[in-house]
Amino acid sequence: MDVLLSATGVTKSFGGLQALAECHLDVERGSVTGLIGPNGSGKTTLFNVITGYVKPDAGTVTFDGRDITNARPDAVFSLGVGRTFQLTRIFARISVLENMLIATQHDESWLRGLLRSKSSKVEVDNAMELLEFVGIARLAHLQAGALSYGQRKLLELAYVLVANPDVILLDEPAGGVNLTLINGIKEKIRALNKSGKTFLIVEHNMEFVMSLCDRVTVMHQGTNLVTGTPAEVRANPLVLDAYLGGDDDDDLTEAVAGA
């Protein structure tokens, strides 16, 4: 197995709360890997550790054979790890196109950025192409703050793609958007995966995860519980226990059992 991104023994606590305990995760190159688990099982914290937003107490994160534990978010991104956030985060007071251009300079020194105009024609063309790809090209010159929630999700996906990352971490891409858009996003992920992009996806929508992912890791109480193909995970009694034990997530329990 060709592991592109991996977390080993990652541990993190906030005050008295143990968010991650000896967590292991491997993402195979070219795969779409799902990361599921009850609320509070540490999925987003693991994302934050991988992308450099949170420093782990122990454990290592490697990307493409390189140790990126404790690297800062901008460095992680520059190496080729892009991510989206659970609550979408766009730059509200600049235009959609300008949002797209922010990620284009990740491999430049800041001094060069000072001297350069904010975009070359190639970059604008590339940005427009990606906006076209996610379907919001006609909104390019609107202020990003004017976009609807669904459009923001698409913009966030698009501006992560600008830098052409090798692996993309999606935090609940299907959360809070309607069914048509969910299917649209699924198509985009499939297409990108076919062209060689690796995905790691946190998602509560089980139908989404099971239909899209090659492998799924289930997290429970800050650690990895089970890893396998969607079918294996579904059949594993431990997984059901984990969801049943997590008292606040009835929908999920049904989803796992039913899916």
Next chain:
Amino acid sequence: MLQKKNLWWVLAIAVFAMYPIVVTNPLFTTIAVFTTIYMACATSWNMFSGYSGYIALGSAVFYGSGAYTMALLSLHLHMAAGSDMFWLVPVGGLVAMVFAVPFGWIALRVRRHTFVVITIAVFFIFQLSAINFGFTGGTSGLALPFITWGYQNFNTPFYYVGLSLVVFATALSAAVRRSRFGLQLLAIRDDEDRAMGLGVKVSAVKITGFTLSAFTVGAAGALYAMFVGQIYPQFVFDPMFDVSIALMTFLGGLGTLTGPLLGALVLEASQQYLTVTFSNSSLYLILFGALFLIVIMFMPQGVVVYLRDRVTRRAEREREAVAANDLATADAVAPLDVAVGGAH
């Protein structure tokens, strides 16, 4: 469209350049010198604080450093009183930049709210140092070489140097706004963490912006020292300085190019005029405070944005209607676009 815009700038510069030729009354040319100083400072302040959203209230540190640079160098180099001293104006700016690097490094480690307070604290450190150290002359300040060129045209050279600073600051601010670096500052204003996650080296960008903005303020401080001929710590390290340039910028429009210019032009000119006409400084404080409140409460975006919005509101509405139409038409074609339109 662009052509017309450039024409306005050329016209504005021409009018400003003509001013001391047309107006010869020393009272009004003195006011003009102070006005150019504040226009340059407000523009420069806006280039960092307006673009990045990090409101700094310690720019007086740069202003004071520039002023003391001018005073100390002209005294210690035994410079002849005269136009040679103008060479120290950019030196004042460079010294301010040198102070700005450690200042920014300390203050920009924290987030916005704390940043404001730290800039105030650093400001007080500089003010107290200027009062307490020997080489600054303490509270009695420093007297610069006495300039004796003609009484009637005394202000004119200062005015043109001040005007050059305004042009420089505006050009720099415009260049930054168009650069990638400027885009990064705006991204930091909107969502710093997200910008970091997109590869923006936020610390380097912030410190660079902060340091760049120090230059013009320091140079303006040097010009001020040379102009008034005698500096005191409480006047060059003045807490009102920062609040004034912040108010000017807010009045004109935070984060816009013309806003700080317009705000400083209106406020500084009228303030200078009022101080000369009314000697009652308490009344002045009340007027200033009231104006401040009115601006912030009723036009928080600033006059420039307020007016621009009013003028373009109709055009915007029409454009949006067209965009909505586009979406509606597109709905029928691509399945994903249906979702986009439907997600409103």
Next chain:
Amino acid sequence: MNSIALLSAAKDGILTGSIYALMATGLTLIFGVMDIINLAQGILVILGAYLSYALQVHWHIDLFVGLLITIPTMFIVGIVIERLFMSRLKGPEKTAMSLLVTYAVSLLIEGSLNMIFSVNDVQLQGWYVPKAFAIGQIHFGYVYVAGFILAGVLLSALYFMLYRTRFGVSVRASLADQTSAALVGIDVRRVSTITFGIGVAVTAAGGMIYGATNSFNASSSYDLISRLLTIIVLGGMGSLGGAMVAGVSMVFIGDMVGVIWSPVWSSMSYFVVLVIVLLLRPQGLFGKQLTRAA
């Protein structure tokens, strides 16, 4: 170095520090609940001092008795400022705007005080103001001790209110997270208004003690607000305990520097301590750790 002078400075630091702690608690409470930095806190302290002054000069009301009038008055002043200006601040630049608005308010008050009371320094009087008792060779000014007790009583009352009453629960919930507080049915608007009132009301007591121990005019507010801001940043913005610890320790350090080195550097020591602490701990002594990802 004279050990009596040192002990005496330490005593002054602790006694005066408690008053600063009280005033800074008001400031940090307002920031924690409302995300507002109240730059008018300094001038409000001076306003409180002038209120005591007016009561004393015109009606011969004792300073401490006068607090029964000045504390409620300052509470109302706070409510009025909140309703008129603070409640209108919204949006992403709320905190920045609050700086400017409260600064404008403080200019208005400063100008008015200058017109009413002139810019000449005054000091509050009372039979106990010049009096002191001695323990060993250390002299304790009556006013300083009374100020310490007053600060202790008011801070205890504040803590009782915050930790033992229903209203306190709402305030603490709003301190933790405004949005969630609103979601569980707390009237955040009302909490904000009353919090601002309370945060301002403490300046009446602070101002009275300040005015009895210093001569002052309206421009003394600049020195006050810079110290108070330093204290709340040092303690960690929004942290009540931090404001108390930082208040006492900052005045203590300032006084010690004044005795050991020179009074000239005593106010400077505030800012230097602040810068050093922030280099090591950017969030202040008791501030919440910065979390990057929301």
